[in-house]
Amino acid sequence: xxxxxxxxxxxxxxxxxxxxxxxxxxxxxxxxxxxxxxxxxxxxxxxxxxxxxxxxxxxxxxxxxxxxxxxxxxxxxxxxxxxxxxxxxxxxxxxxxxxxxxxxxxxxxxxxxxxxxxxxxxxxxxxxxxxxxxxxxxxxxxxxxxxxxxxxxxxxxxxxxxxxxxxxxxxxxxxxxxxxxxxxxxxxxxxxxxxxxxxxxxxxxxxxxxxxxxxxxxxxxxxxxxxxxxxxxxxxxxxxxxxxxxxxxxxxxxxxxxxxxxxxxxxxxxxxxxxxxxxxxxxxxxxxxxxxxxxxxxxxxxxxxxxxxxxxxxxxxxxxxxxxxxxxxxxxxxxxxxxxxxxxxxxxxxxxxxxxxxxxxxxxxxxxxxxxxxxxxxxxxxxxxxxxxxxxxxxxxxxxxxxxxxxxxxxxxxxxxxxxxxxxxxxxxxxxxxxxxxxxxxxxxxxxxx
Amino acid sequence: xxxxxxxxxxxxxxxxxxxxxxxxxxxxxxxxxxxxxxxxxxxxxxxxxxxxxxxxxxxxxxxxxxxxxxxxxxxxxxxxxxxxxxxxxxxxxxxxxxxxxxxxxxxxxxxxxxxxxxxxxxxxxxxxxxxxxxxxxxxxxxxxxxxxxxxxxxxxxxxxxxxxxxxxxxxxxxxxxxxxxxxxxxxxxxxxxxxxxxxxxxxxxxxxxxxxxxxxxxxxxxxxxxxxxxxxxxxxxxxxxxxxxxxxxxxxxxxxxxxxxxxxxxxxxxxxxxxxxxxxxxxxxxxxxxxxxxxxxxxxxxxxxxxxxxxxxxxxxxxxxxxxxxxxxxxxxxxxxxxxxxxxxxxxxxxxxxxxxxxxxxxxxxxxxxxxxxxxxxxxxxxxxxxxxxxxxxxxxxxxxxxxxxxxxxxxxxxxxxxxxxxxxxxxxxxxxxxxxxxxxxxxxxxxxx
Numbered sequence: 098x099x100x101x102x103x104x105x106x107x108x109x110x111x112x113x114x115x116x117x118x119x120x121x122x123x124x125x126x127x128x129x130x131x132x133x134x135x136x137x138x139x140x141x142x143x144x145x146x147x148x149x150x151x152x153x154x155x156x157x158x159x160x161x162x163x164x165x166x167x168x169x170x171x172x173x174x175x176x177x178x179x180x181x182x183x184x185x186x187x188x189x190x191x192x193x194x195x196x197x198x199x200x201x202x203x204x205x206x207x208x209x210x211x212x213x214x215x216x217x218x219x220x221x222x223x224x225x226x227x228x229x230x231x232x233x234x235x236x237x238x239x240x241x242x243x244x245x246x247x248x249x250x251x252x253x254x255x256x257x258x259x260x261x262x263x264x265x266x267x268x269x270x271x272x273x274x275x276x277x278x279x280x281x282x283x284x285x286x287x288x289x290x291x292x293x294x295x296x297x298x299x300x301x302x303x304x305x306x307x308x309x310x311x312x313x314x315x316x317x318x319x320x321x322x323x324x325x326x327x328x329x330x331x332x333x334x335x336x337x338x339x340x341x342x343x344x345x346x347x348x349x350x351x352x353x354x355x356x357x358x359x360x361x362x363x364x365x366x367x368x369x370x371x372x373x374x375x376x377x378x379x380x381x382x383x384x385x386x387x388x389x390x391x392x393x394x395x396x397x398x399x400x401x402x403x404x405x406x407x408x409x410x411x412x413x414x415x416x417x418x419x420x421x422x423x424x425x426x427x428x429x430x431x432x433x434x435x436x437x438x439x440x441x442x443x444x445x446x447x448x449x450x451x452x453x454x455x456x457x458x459x460x461x462x463x464x465x466x467x468x469x470x471x472x473x474x475x476x477x478x479x480x481x482x483x484x485x486x487x488x489x490x491x492x493x494x495x496x497x498x499x500x501x502x503x504x505x506x507x508x509x510x511x512x513x514x515x516x517x518x519x520x521x522x523x524x525x526x527x528x529x530x531x532x533x534x535x536x537x538x539x540x541x542x543x544x545x546x547x
Numbered sequence: 548x549x550x551x552x553x554x555x556x557x558x559x560x561x562x563x564x565x566x567x568x569x570x571x572x573x574x575x576x577x578x579x580x581x582x583x584x585x586x587x588x589x590x591x592x593x594x595x596x597x598x599x600x601x602x603x604x605x606x607x608x609x610x611x612x613x614x615x616x617x618x619x620x621x622x623x624x625x626x627x628x629x630x631x632x633x634x635x636x637x638x639x640x641x642x643x644x645x646x647x648x649x650x651x652x653x654x655x656x657x658x659x660x661x662x663x664x665x666x667x668x669x670x671x672x673x674x675x676x677x678x679x680x681x682x683x684x685x686x687x688x689x690x691x692x693x694x695x696x697x698x699x700x701x702x703x704x705x706x707x708x709x710x711x712x713x714x715x716x717x718x719x720x721x722x723x724x725x726x727x728x729x730x731x732x733x734x735x736x737x738x739x740x741x742x743x744x745x746x747x748x749x750x751x752x753x754x755x756x757x758x759x760x761x762x763x764x765x766x767x768x769x770x771x772x773x774x775x776x777x778x779x780x781x782x783x784x785x786x787x788x789x790x791x792x793x794x795x796x797x798x799x800x801x802x803x804x805x806x807x808x809x810x811x812x813x814x815x816x817x818x819x820x821x822x823x824x825x826x827x828x829x830x831x832x833x834x835x836x837x838x839x840x841x842x843x844x845x846x847x848x849x850x851x852x853x854x855x856x857x858x859x860x861x862x863x864x865x866x867x868x869x870x871x872x873x874x875x876x877x878x879x880x881x882x883x884x885x886x887x888x889x890x891x892x893x894x895x896x897x898x899x900x901x902x903x904x905x906x907x908x909x910x911x912x913x914x915x916x917x918x919x920x921x922x923x924x925x926x927x928x929x930x931x932x933x934x935x936x937x938x939x940x941x942x943x944x945x946x947x948x949x950x951x952x953x954x955x956x957x958x959x960x961x962x963x964x965x966x967x968x969x970x971x972x973x974x975x976x977x978x979x980x981x982x983x984x985x986x987x988x989x990x991x992x993x994x995x996x997x
Contacts, residue, residue: 147655172652173659175637179672180648183715184634185706187625192920195977198630199703201899202622204687205597209623211689211696221698222629222718237654239661244738246661248671253649256635265633267717268672270738282735285728288694288720449651470642527645 098154099129100138103162108136111160116142119156120149180252181268218291218493226265227292227486229254230283232274235299235322238449244270247297254296262483262533264490266294276302280309287314291490294482295320300357301393317489317497323361325478328485328502329524330421330444331365332509333476336523337464341440343418349373349438351417353410353452354424355383355394362421363401365506368499374401375417377410411436418442422452431457446476464520473521480509480527484536491537492544501543508539548604549579550588553612558586561610566592569606570599630702631718668741668943676715677742677936679704680733682724685749685772688899694720697747704746712933712983714940716744726752730759737764741940744932745770750807751843767939767947773811775928778935778952779974780871780894781815782959783926786973787914791890793868795820799888801867802826803860803902804874805833805844812871813851815956818949825852825867831859861886868892872902881907896926914970923971930959930977934986941987942994951993958989 102108109126116123121142130137140157144150150170158165189198196202210216217223233247234240251268258266267290271282279302283293293316295307303320310318319325338345350371352359355378363374376383376397383390383398384405390398406413410428414420415436422428422445431453434441440463445451448468455472458465466474485505489497512531513522525532552558559576566573571592580587590607594600600620608615639648646652660666667673683697684690701718708716717740721732729752733743743766745757753770760768769775788795800821802809805828813824826833826847833840833848834855840848856863860878864870865886872878872895881903884891890913895901898918905922908915916924935955939947962981963972975982 172647172655173670175647176653176656176670178636178674179670179676180636181672181715182634182636182675183705183709183717184632185709186628186630186632189706189710190978192978196920197622197625198706199700200687203626203699203703204689205622206626206699207686207689207692207696210699211692214695217695217698220623220626220629221695222631222702223695223698224628225632226629236657237650239654239657242657242661245664245667245671245673246657248667248673248739249653249656249660250649252672253653255633256639256648259633259635260639265631267633268739269736271735272738273735278731278735281728282732285721285723285732286719286736288722289698289718470646528640528642 098140098142098157098165099167100140100157101164101166102136102138104132104134104136105162108162109138112138112140112157112163115156115160116140116153119153120145121153121156176249180249180256217288221289222265223289223291225263225490226267226290227258227294227490228269228283228286228290229258229266229294229296230269230271230279231295231297232271232279233297234274234302236297241299244272251296254294257479258294258483258486260483261479262487262537264483264486266486274302276305276309279306280313283310283318284313287316290316291493292316292486293318294486295322297322301391303357304360304393311496315495317486317494319482319485319489319497320357320361321478321482323357324365324497324502325481325485326358326423326446326476327361327365328481328506329476329478329509330362330446331369331503331506332480333444333466333474333524334366334419334421334442335369335506335510336513336518337419337442337444337466339518340520340523341418341442341463343440345370346372348418349416350375350419350421351410351413352376353420353422353428354378354447355397356423357393358423358446360393360397362423363397364499365502367400368503369506373403375406375413376401377413381409382406382413420444420452422446424452426450426452427454428452430454431461434458434461437461444476464523466523474523475527476524477527480524480532481505481536484508484533485540487533487537488540488542489544492541494544497540498543501540504539504543505536508535511535548590548592548607548615549617550590550607551614551616552586552588554582554584554586555612558612559588562588562590562607562613565606565610566590566603569603570595571603571606626699630699630706667738671739672715673739673741675713675940676717676740677708677744677940678719678733678736678740679708679716679744679746680719680721680729681745681747682721682729683747684724684752686747691749694722701746704744707929708744708933708936710933711929712937712987714933714936716936724752726755726759729756730763733760733768734763737766740766741943742766742936743768744936745772747772751841753807754810754843761946765945767936767944769932769935769939769947770807770811771928771932773807774815774947774952775931775935776808776873776896776926777811777815778931778956779926779928779959780812780896781819781953781956782930783894783916783924783974784816784869784871784892785819785956785960786963786968787869787892787916789968790970790973791868791892791913793890796822798868799823799866800825800869800871801860801863803870803872803878804828804897805847806873808873808896810843810847812873813847814949815952817850818953819956823853825856825863827860827863832856832863870894870902872896874902876900876902877904878902880904881911884908884911887911894926914973916973924973925977926974927977930974930982931955931986934958934983935990937983937987938990938992939994942991944994947990948993951990954989954993955986958985961985 705716
């Protein structure tokens, strides 16, 4: 907080007392300016939450003789000027450097690419760069906030790509929601990139956009909200089944959520041999008898639930071995899990509030996973997308196939050794340094042997 | 050169002798592989030119028992994987870092921007980032090579932006030449950027694209091939006039070249008080009586040459104080300068071969400048665009106005002190560290006082 205090020998003491009484821990106090009648002071304190931070600010503002001018916090300060910068890969210090990186030397490199377009992947940033493309229509839990407000998330995604797999990723936030315009814009910018990561584009437009771009472009196009989630879910499920000693071909899986992630999870589970899957939307189980289904729900209804199970989510859970939630908060209670088969596996992935309370779920389930960082078994897409693109770029792949995704899942699952496997450790932590290289290696091999 | 040599005790000696006889200086010899019948050798040598490098390669290829496999050079090696990478501005090492740079902390930053869009310029890379946009239709001396082949130049431009003014610049190479598609694509990607630098887009489309984008966007749009050139030309001319003791309002200027650069030079000279300018295209002086002129030539014809001078370039030079060439090679001979006024100033900027031979021109002219790095008085856009965008970004300018461009030119001219000014030193060298800050400062002031 930047405060302006009336000059008074006890002014600062009153402020520090007020903050302390409100439960804040002061970590720094700096006099910024000393004027005749006023002191300008920067006070830094730790708070337990954003609500608590507001309480501390209010406590100070309530004091006579104190004005609160600007309030910031670590997160906002970290974001000043954005989280990315561009760095030359070779220094430019002399005329000689200039004549190679720029004119006249660069002209020969341009001519080489003009003569042989495939050389772009060797001689330019196309070798290592992925575009992170959004229209800002489905950002985190915030929904349709638009391209400018989505940019901090896309910058963060780029930070993750670089940190975990040395992939250069650049934010592309498009000021349109029209699928034709999105597809055309990505086509137009594609020469610079070796891959496209679609992010936070709302269903059902995301399916159409991904499908059309995969058809048009000769570089991989991957909607992480769908396939990143699916890869990590498959890896976690592979390991959970090892824990409960069941096989993919034998299990009944119930999925809550028929959006982007739900469709992709079904496809990858079926690629790995799952044969009995039922998907529920808000109205209950999807089956061919249901009317008024949109395109992806129609696909789901005709590719799953061969037994035409009907009914709500609770009924559908009867006898199921696995529940995967990719929907919203609190759709079931812990007791609802009682009807599942023995040793049920529960992945409740809605963020920030899962489909079922995890602690409660653990009373009924053998293995529980969520998307939360403060719970064991966090299903986090960052375990997949960096390695997937690293492998695809290194293979100079033109597409990310189902085989490459399953290979990624197997490699991710394999980073948990047999003697480490445990109901509360079915998936590695995000900072496990083995993950991205193992995933990249497997994806590259799968690409090169396709 | 990567060579495969028949194993023979004299094999390497024959190679080194051949290279030496052809005038190459060998700087390194590395055995890469030693096979039963063959040696794989990497030989590195210095050559005087690309032609000479080819001669060295031919000399080795001609040897019995030697095969030349791959030939590269420093420039190509520098370009492997491109010349740029993305760097996070803060390290990501712990869960705590992750929770601020990504979920959940980043959501609050997104919400702040959603509530107040102007905050994007504070809290994201929009603060410091410029898009370098091309369609690859007018690249250096290579012409229409397309977006992929143009990418090395755009990467180089980004290296210059960062090196000289700490501006983050990102290549946008568009796979279209349609002005409607170019304008719409830039509009769609604009949320990420604080400015747009148009580059290597052919005339006359470049005029329309720049004009339409300046009207649509609330960030500066600047076609460097036009205005960067114009700014540096004005700065150099201001100093050249100091050398020959003439005033802008009194001089007659003849310009060869009615393309993008020519139009921009006319506008900036007129903004600074020049009153007597004649522009020549291939057919001679532009005047309102000429027929069949395109839009920019029509503008030039009606805004210059009030005396309706007609005739070819040579005749037009009679009595002129200044000749500025922004056209092609060898349009005049040194002797043609004889008809100019006393102490003529000659800027022959066609690259790589100027309108007139510089050494010859110096016999007739008081001050000679070219675009070449191996001549004194190099007119190089890198003296302008980094500082111009630095100043515009810092002022959070919405546009780059004529005032800002003239301010840039004055600041650039001013970096040559009175006691340094000399016929062969009218413009600073590109590595002069004063230039970009001085230009940025002047541009920012001009923007903030508009």
